[in-house]
Amino acid sequence: MGAEEVQAKLRNIAADFSNQVIERQKRQELDPADFVRLKDAGFLLTGVPADQGGLWQGAAVSSRQYADLVREIAHGDPCVALVAAMHPAVTTFFLGVEEVDDAPEAWREQRQWVIDTARDHWWGTVTSEPGSGGDIMKTKSLAEPVDGGYALTGDKHFGSGSGHADYMVTTARTAGSELPELFYLQNKDVPWDGSTGCKLTVPWDGMGMSSTQSHAFRFDRFPATKAASTEVLVRVAPTSAQVSNMMFTGVVLGVADNALAFARSKLDGKIEHMRAFEQLEWVRCQNELWLAEQAFEGALRAIEAGEPDAHLTATRCKVACAELIEAGLARMAKVVGGASYSRAMPLAQWTEDVKALGFLRPPLPLAYDQLMA
Numbered sequence: 001m002g003a004e005e006v007q008a009k010l011r012n013i014a015a016d017f018s019n020q021v022i023e024r025q026k027r028q029e030l031d032p033a034d035f036v037r038l039k040d041a042g043f044l045l046t047g048v049p050a051d052q053g054g055l056w057q058g059a060a061v062s063s064r065q066y067a068d069l070v071r072e073i074a075h076g077d078p079c080v081a082l083v084a085a086m087h088p089a090v091t092t093f094f095l096g097v098e099e100v101d102d103a104p105e106a107w108r109e110q111r112q113w114v115i116d117t118a119r120d121h122w123w124g125t126v127t128s129e130p131g132s133g134g135d136i137m138k139t140k141s142l143a144e145p146v147d148g149g150y151a152l153t154g155d156k157h158f159g160s161g162s163g164h165a166d167y168m169v170t171t172a173r174t175a176g177s178e179l180p181e182l183f184y185l186q187n188k189d190v191p192w193d194g195s196t197g198c199k200l201t202v203p204w205d206g207m208g209m210s211s212t213q214s215h216a217f218r219f220d221r222f223p224a225t226k227a228a229s230t231e232v233l234v235r236v237a238p239t240s241a242q243v244s245n246m247m248f249t250g251v252v253l254g255v256a257d258n259a260l261a262f263a264r265s266k267l268d269g270k271i272e273h274m275r276a277f278e279q280l281e282w283v284r285c286q287n288e289l290w291l292a293e294q295a296f297e298g299a300l301r302a303i304e305a306g307e308p309d310a311h312l313t314a315t316r317c318k319v320a321c322a323e324l325i326e327a328g329l330a331r332m333a334k335v336v337g338g339a340s341y342s343r344a345m346p347l348a349q350w351t352e353d354v355k356a357l358g359f360l361r362p363p364l365p366l367a368y369d370q371l372m373a
Contacts (some may be wrong), residue, residue, distance in 0.1 A: 001042045003055050003065040009041035010072040017076025018258075024077050025349040027211040030164050034080050035122060043069065043084060047091035047118030054115075056088075056095050059242040063303045063314075066243060067250030067296075074254025078353045079211040081251045083161040086124040089244040090169040091115075093182060096239035097232045106228035117167065124165030126187075126217065127361075128158040134363040139180045141172035143224060150174075152185065152224040157202065157216035163188060164213060170224070171233070179234065182227035187217070197222035208352035238311035242303050244361065245314035249296055249321045252357040256289055256325050259350045263332050266339055274335070281331040288328035292321040312371065319367045322357040329354055 046066055048054020056062055066088050074081035094114040100107045132138040141154025152172055159168060166188055171180040192200035202216035299317035303310045329351045333340035340347045358364045
């Protein structure tokens with residue numbers, strides 16, 4: 001199954017989702033049935049290499065395809081799209097590095113295991129930590145070797161898809177290690193009351209992306225599996241940045257698509273009668289959304305061309321689009337008027353949803369630090 005076929009199926013699913021837009025915007029939790037439909041459409045193949053029947057063909061090819069896929073889903077439900085995007089975003093940690101020097105056989109075996117599970121199971125991430133500013137290299141979590149693996153201790157938050165994802169990627173330090181290392185764990189079907197070492201500390205209650213279940217947890221000697229290679233986290237960072245930044249931007253561009261279509265429907269036949277302020281804001285809104293599209297396309301071309309700094313270009317794109325789209329939808333709300341604030345209309349919630357792009361990894365302060373450096 002190719003990316004075009006998967007996208008066509010996702011387009012039909014998104015059309016069904018969009019018929020429930022107001023109901024979905026009121027949700028505080030994910031619906032497992034939505035992800036069964038995405039799985040049946042072939043979306044999980046984003047975590048499987050093309051030479052094994054999947055969609056992954058490296059960042060130069062897959063960044064655009066994956067961004068298009070999640071943008072399609074966002075036309076129906078941005079929360080579902082964002083959580084779905086985590087699957088390829090984190091399986092890229094394993095797919096993006098085929099060979100390592102420090103543990104070649106163990107890495108090949110583990111990488112293949114991840115690929116095999118990615119065909120039928122959802123992957124997500126619970127990596128961010130309070131006080132880290134979104135920098136996964138600043139983890140304070142500790143992983144202690146135990147029989148059969150490691151025991152993870154530390155606080156984590158923004159675990160999008162918690163309770164939905166079968167496996168969650170995270171980072172922690174081990175005794176004597178200079179850099180954090182990559183781990184994965186399974187906390188979907190275990191109690192979150194602390195009895196198993198996993199305690200739900202703050203349920204997600206975000207103003208935007210409200211049903212993503214991006215919960216916070218405290219882990220106390222919770223079972224975890226360490227990546228077989230200690231070098232992979234640093235090596236895969238540029239590839240991960242390219243793919244994840246373009247997908248996250250694709251989700252929010254999908255929301256902007258929805259908002260622009262809604263605004264045009266409300267303004268149909270009225271544009272020529274708008275007041276000067278409204279006309280000015282409407283043109284500025286369209287300019288900002290157009291500029292966001294240009295940034296998105298420019299970053300994708302840099303990735304496709306294999307430019308050495310394409311990972312930074314992708315980060316720059318995400319930063320620019322976060323600011324442009326948020327500003328554009330704020331102007332749009334002023335032009336549409338009172339309908340922007342009605343709970344019977346979707347624009348207000350979409351406006352909150354687009355703000356999420358500024359908080360997604362890397363969040364704006366960290367992104368600017370990376371670009372300045």
